[in-house]
Amino acid sequence: MLMRSISAAIPIAGPRITALRKVVKEGTKIKKIKLMTPLIKMTKSEIIKLGRKLGAPLDITWSCYAGGKKPCGVCDSCVIRNKGFSEAGT
Numbered sequence: 449m450l451m452r453s454i455s456a457a458i459p460i461a462g463p464r465i466t467a468l469r470k471v472v473k474e475g476t477k478i479k480k481i482k483l484m485t486p487l488i489k490m491t492k493s494e495i496i497k498l499g500r501k502l503g504a505p506l507d508i509t510w511s512c513y514a515g516g517k518k519p520c521g522v523c524d525s526c527v528i529r530n531k532g533f534s535e536a537g538t
């Protein structure tokens with residue numbers, strides 16, 4: 449099974465779909481779930497600026513779709529993240 453994330457260009461498959469299924473399964477057992485998305489309307493650069501303001505350790509985070517121990521630097525997620533850092537003045 450292949451699902452698509454919010455961005456149709458970003459596939460969610462393999463271990464990620466298994467994790468998503470677990471979350472949905474567990475989440476539907478509890479009826480009082482409030483989904484919070486405080487960053488959803490922010491751009492990547494805005495999120496990065498907020499992270500810096502809050503002291504978040506952005507240097508040890510990434511969201512690469514390759515799933516390796518280091519970001520690949522070429523997948524959509526890496527490209528979008530790097531663009532956000534550039535726009536945020538890094």
Ligand SMILES: [Zn+2]
Binds near residue numbers: 511
């Ligand atoms: Zn990547």
